[in-house]
Amino acid sequence: MPEGYKGRAKNYPVSIAPMMDWTDRHYRYMMRLITKKTLLYTEMIAAEAIIRGDKQMLLDFQPIEHPIAVQLGGSDPDVLAKAAVICEDWGYDEIDLNVGCPSSRVQEGRFGACLMAQPDLVAECVEAMRSRVKIPVTVKHRIGIDSLDKYEDLLNFVERVAPTECDRFTVHARIAILGGLNPKQNRTIPPLRYEDVYALKEQFPELCIEINGGIKTYDQMQGHLDRVDAVMLGRAAYEDPFMFAKVDELFFGEGENKVTRRDVVEAMVPYIERDNADKQLPIIRITRHMLGLFRGQRGARYWRRSLSEKAKQQSRDPKLMLDVLDEMGF
Numbered sequence: 001m002p003e004g005y006k007g008r009a010k011n012y013p014v015s016i017a018p019m020m021d022w023t024d025r026h027y028r029y030m031m032r033l034i035t036k037k038t039l040l041y042t043e044m045i046a047a048e049a050i051i052r053g054d055k056q057m058l059l060d061f062q063p064i065e066h067p068i069a070v071q072l073g074g075s076d077p078d079v080l081a082k083a084a085v086i087c088e089d090w091g092y093d094e095i096d097l098n099v100g101c102p103s104s105r106v107q108e109g110r111f112g113a114c115l116m117a118q119p120d121l122v123a124e125c126v127e128a129m130r131s132r133v134k135i136p137v138t139v140k141h142r143i144g145i146d147s148l149d150k151y152e153d154l155l156n157f158v159e160r161v162a163p164t165e166c167d168r169f170t171v172h173a174r175i176a177i178l179g180g181l182n183p184k185q186n187r188t189i190p191p192l193r194y195e196d197v198y199a200l201k202e203q204f205p206e207l208c209i210e211i212n213g214g215i216k217t218y219d220q221m222q223g224h225l226d227r228v229d230a231v232m233l234g235r236a237a238y239e240d241p242f243m244f245a246k247v248d249e250l251f252f253g254e255g256e257n258k259v260t261r262r263d264v265v266e267a268m269v270p271y272i273e274r275d276n277a278d279k280q281l282p283i284i285r286i287t288r289h290m291l292g293l294f295r296g297q298r299g300a301r302y303w304r305r306s307l308s309e310k311a312k313q314q315s316r317d318p319k320l321m322l323d324v325l326d327e328m329g330f
């Protein structure tokens with residue numbers, strides 16, 4: 001944690017990014033079999049939905065998932081504050097505000113990345129939430145949007161939000177182009193500008209600054225950690241989940257983690273059986289998160305193909321994963 005930092009956030013040097021459709025409770029359960037320490041995030045949840053919708057469906061998680069942050073979408077301070085209170089009561093460890101999503105649906109709701117142009121409103125939102133909950137309140141944002149694409153614009157944003165004592169700034173180190181690019185393009189086309197995030201940390205050493213975007217290897221993670229307080233991984237954590245088996249040891253000072261890929265699959269079988277007990281749904285809704293588990297290993301393609309084929313057959317029995325492992329000789 002930065003020297004002089006007086007906020008509420010604990011120091012999590014590594015986190016896994018909020019990702020719609022990907023970081024659901026099943027994925028998070030699997031990741032907890034691999035890393036105990038990494039901070040996990042939910043998918044973005046609209047604050048309005050939390051207040052009016054099916055809270056159980058939207059918010060439920062299992063104790064094993066701690067530490068876990070809920071990411072909120074919204075731009076009305078009062079609505080966000082109400083949703084934050086509900087999330088705190090539900091047991092979440094942190095609340096994060098989404099100021100990075102460029103989708104047109106989110107723009108219509110006037111939240112997400114377009115809030116980069118309204119730092120005063122973001123400050124109001126953070127203040128409203130922070131005054132109502134005791135847990136940390138953080139912001140995940142971009143380095144800029146559209147023509148607000150200079151370092152000075154990023155500086156202006158952080159300078160205006162910092163006095164709220166926002167507990168962490170997680171910076172996706174590329175701008176978002178709201179008019180011309182779709183969300184996927186907005187994660188690849190604008191170039192990464194890590195230097196801007198480092199400069200921010202140098203300028204505000206007392207703030208907790210986390211860097212995000214394009215980070216894939218332990219060396220890259222360590223390189224960033226030499227310059228900022230934390231690193232957040234998104235796609236790499238989904239495409240190669242088992243890379244997190246070394247994270248607790250390398251970045252949280254824990255002992256060696258002896259978990260194997262087979263252990264993860266074996267633990268997911270009863271998990272899926274429990275989850276499916278009264279529903280008997282196709283297991284693909286959970287096993288889809290496991291496709292990358294053998295990435296880089298002999299048999300990885302066979303694993304993916306077998307799981308995908310079973311999915312097409314609408315399989316309901318998770319034990320078939322053990323048969324695939326046997327066939328692979330794992």
Ligand SMILES: Cc1cc2nc3c(=O)[nH]c(=O)nc-3n(C[C@H](O)[C@H](O)[C@H](O)COP(=O)(O)O)c2cc1C
Nearest residue numbers: 017018019020043044100172213214215233234235
């Ligand atoms: C499928 C997908 C869904 C995403 N959904 C969200 C989201 O709900 N909230 C958010 O702040 N960012 C979201 N993102 C962006 C990621 O959190 C992250 O900022 C981005 O992928 C860059 O990090 P990476 O290069 O490590 O993947 C999403 C990314 C992906 C790939």
